[in-house]
Amino acid sequence: PWFDDDDKNGQVQKLFAEYKNTINEIENDLRTEKHKLMIGDELPPGIVQLAKVYVAQKRKLKVGDKMAGRHGNKGVIAKIVPVEDMPFLPDGTPVDIVLNPLGVPSRMNLGQIFETTLGWAGRVLDKYYATPVFDGASYDEILEELNQAGLPTTGKMKLYDGQTGEEFAQEVSLGYIYMMKLSHMVDDKIHARSIGPYSLITQQPLGGKAQFGGQRFGEMEVWALEAYGAAHTLQEILTYKSDDVQGRTKVYETIVKGDNLPEPGRPESFNVLVKELQGLGLDIKVD
Structure with missing residues (x-):
């Protein structure tokens, strides 16, 4: 016994018991971590060994970073x-x-x-x-x-x-x-597209560098071109360069021949809207 007082002895024994439990938990965690390190990560089926190579690049700050x-x-x-x-x-x-x-x-x-x-x-x-x-x-x-x-x-x-x-x-x-x-550097983000993949539903270009997509031209960008008076530039962005399926196929031919551009057709996204409304039971016909 540590003290003459039984209460104090009980408290000391309780402390020792908690100490032993904590030590046991720490030792168990250590064994688990050691075991994980020994067996390594779980590999995909059919792969015996896996080597990862990290290539470091030194990049100086530049415009766009x-x-x-x-x-x-x-x-x-x-x-x-x-x-x-x-x-x-x-x-x-x-x-x-x-x-x-x-x-x-x-x-x-x-x-x-x-x-x-x-x-x-x-x-x-x-x-x-x-x-x-x-x-x-x-x-x-x-x-x-x-x-x-x-x-x-x-x-x-x-x-x-x-x-x-x-x-x-x-x-x-x-x-x-x-x-x-920051890790967002212009060298990783730079992207350009002339022609590329289109969405199967809207027939508009896909979005994002990974999909080799186009740049989104939203409401505010439309207002900017309208305010600038660039009506024809805006028209080709919203038709030939987007979802006017007939128009964009004819554009190349007319440019090569030196003819005037064809009249823009109906955007495919409008056709999708019409079909959705017809699916709701509204009889919509477009002249």
């Missing part, structure tokens, strides 16, 4: 310019990356702006900040850090155009943030 900060502020690279053409600070330091301010208001992720400003103060003061979720730095605390660093409390500074050397009209928010490269 995707990057993101820590606040859901993702986006693709629109332009890469020589460092001497980047906007620069009054002391001549060029900026590394320029973000569009229109990406902030509608998404309401102001954390990226706070991170930018606090990062600037941290850089000057040589300090690191921990800002946990729901317990981050307040606006006043960030202002205090900016004051200590001797930086403008607006978090903004005058920048100069790297190409002309002229001062920008407005001050610009600047600072230091984490930016990460």
